[in-house]
Amino acid sequence: MTPKIPRPHRDDVLLCVIGVATGFLLWALGVHTNSTAHLLPHWATLVPLVCLGALELVRRSHPRTALIVGTVGVIADQFTVGSLATVVIFTDLMYAAVVYGKPAMARRLPVSTGLITVVVTIAAVAWLRTPQSLLIGAVTGLVCFAPALTGATLRNHREAAVAARLRAEQTALLAEMDRSQAVVAERARMARELHDMVANHLSAIAIHSTAALSIDSPATSREALGVIRENSVQGLAEMRRLIGLLRAAGAETEAVAVPSLDALEALVEQARTNGSASGLDFVLHDERAPGADGDGDAPLPAPVELAAYRIVQESLTNAVKHASPGTVTVRVSRCDTLLRVGVDSPHAGRPTGPRAPGSGAGLVGMRERAELLGGSFTAGAHGAAGATGTMWRVRAVLPAEERATER
Structure with missing residues (x-):
C-alpha cells in the first residue's frame, strides 16, 4: 500500500503560484541576477525556478527534502543568467526547514549557515582582495543565515507559547484537584461534626425510649420522657448551630461559639443523666493547670480544643451505648507541648439493658481528628476478665502548640 501524500497547505500553494509567476515576469522583463554571459540559453533559468516553486508545496510535510533539493536548485541557478525569484524561494525553504523540521535540524541549521557565511566571506576576501568582496558574504548571509535565524526565533517563541499553555493547563488542573480535595475534606469535617453533635443526643433518646417501652412503670416512663425531651431540645440546638455555620460560610456574621474543654463538666453531667438508666x-x-495567667498553661489552639472536646463527647456517647454498668472515667492532662485525653469505661461481658446500635463511624471520626492535628489515637479493650472485668480505653495525644495545627 503506497503512503498517502499529504495535501499541500493553501498558503503553500499560494506561495508556489506567486513565486513562479513573479519569476516568469522577471524573466520576461529581462531582469537577471547574473550579468556575465553564460553558455546556457536564457530560458534555462526557468528550470530551477519551477523546481523550487514546486518544492513550496512540500515545505511543511517534507522540509528536509525540500531544503536539499532547493539547495541544488539555487546552485544550478548560478550557472544561468539567474532569477531573483529563485533565490527568494530558496530563503523561504530555508526558513520552513527550521520552523517545520525536526528539532535537531532546527538547532543545526542556524549554526551551520552562520559558519558557511563566515567561511564564504573570508574566502571571498582572500580570493578577490577587494572591499566589494564583502558583499558576497553579506548576500550569502541574507540568503541562508538570516532566514534560518528568523525561523529559529519563531520556533522558539512557538515552543515557549506551547510550554506556557501546558503550564497553565497543569496549573488549572492542580487547582481543580486542590478544590476537589478541599471539598472532600470539608465534607469529611462536616460528617465528623454532625456525627459528634447529634449521635450523643440520639443515642440517649434511643436508650430511654427503649426503656420507657420495655418497663411498665409510670415513674420510669416519665423520667425517660424527660431525658428524651432534654436531648431532643439540645440536639435541635446543635443542628441549628451547624446549619448556621454552613449558612454563614464566607459571610460577615458573628462568630459562633466553639465547644471548649471548659464545658467538659457539663458534658459529663449530661452523660451521667443519659447513662443512669444503664447503671x-x-x-x-x-488535671490541667488552671488558666493561662501566672504559672498556668497557655491557651490551647482552637482546633486542638475542639478535637479534644469531640473525642470526649464521642467516647461518652459510646460508653452510654455499649458500656457495662460501672464507672466511666474521663481524664484530661497537659504536659509540655502535649494534651492527653483518656476515657475508661467498663467492658466486662455483654452489656445488659437497653442499648443503641452503633455504626463504627465514631471511632473513625476520632482517629481522623487526632491525625489531622498531627496527634495519635488508640481505642480498644484492655485487662483480663475477672472481678473488675476488662476496660475499654480511649487514648488521644494531641499537640498543644499553634504550629502543630497548621498542617
Whole structure:
C-alpha cells in the first residue's frame, strides 16, 4: 500500500503560484541576477525556478527534502543568467526547514549557515582582495543565515507559547484537584461534626425510649420522657448551630461559639443523666493547670480544643451505648507541648439493658481528628476478665502548640 501524500497547505500553494509567476515576469522583463554571459540559453533559468516553486508545496510535510533539493536548485541557478525569484524561494525553504523540521535540524541549521557565511566571506576576501568582496558574504548571509535565524526565533517563541499553555493547563488542573480535595475534606469535617453533635443526643433518646417501652412503670416512663425531651431540645440546638455555620460560610456574621474543654463538666453531667438508666456513673479528672495567667498553661489552639472536646463527647456517647454498668472515667492532662485525653469505661461481658446500635463511624471520626492535628489515637479493650472485668480505653495525644495545627 503506497503512503498517502499529504495535501499541500493553501498558503503553500499560494506561495508556489506567486513565486513562479513573479519569476516568469522577471524573466520576461529581462531582469537577471547574473550579468556575465553564460553558455546556457536564457530560458534555462526557468528550470530551477519551477523546481523550487514546486518544492513550496512540500515545505511543511517534507522540509528536509525540500531544503536539499532547493539547495541544488539555487546552485544550478548560478550557472544561468539567474532569477531573483529563485533565490527568494530558496530563503523561504530555508526558513520552513527550521520552523517545520525536526528539532535537531532546527538547532543545526542556524549554526551551520552562520559558519558557511563566515567561511564564504573570508574566502571571498582572500580570493578577490577587494572591499566589494564583502558583499558576497553579506548576500550569502541574507540568503541562508538570516532566514534560518528568523525561523529559529519563531520556533522558539512557538515552543515557549506551547510550554506556557501546558503550564497553565497543569496549573488549572492542580487547582481543580486542590478544590476537589478541599471539598472532600470539608465534607469529611462536616460528617465528623454532625456525627459528634447529634449521635450523643440520639443515642440517649434511643436508650430511654427503649426503656420507657420495655418497663411498665409510670415513674420510669416519665423520667425517660424527660431525658428524651432534654436531648431532643439540645440536639435541635446543635443542628441549628451547624446549619448556621454552613449558612454563614464566607459571610460577615458573628462568630459562633466553639465547644471548649471548659464545658467538659457539663458534658459529663449530661452523660451521667443519659447513662443512669444503664447503671453508669461518670467521673471527670481535669488535671490541667488552671488558666493561662501566672504559672498556668497557655491557651490551647482552637482546633486542638475542639478535637479534644469531640473525642470526649464521642467516647461518652459510646460508653452510654455499649458500656457495662460501672464507672466511666474521663481524664484530661497537659504536659509540655502535649494534651492527653483518656476515657475508661467498663467492658466486662455483654452489656445488659437497653442499648443503641452503633455504626463504627465514631471511632473513625476520632482517629481522623487526632491525625489531622498531627496527634495519635488508640481505642480498644484492655485487662483480663475477672472481678473488675476488662476496660475499654480511649487514648488521644494531641499537640498543644499553634504550629502543630497548621498542617
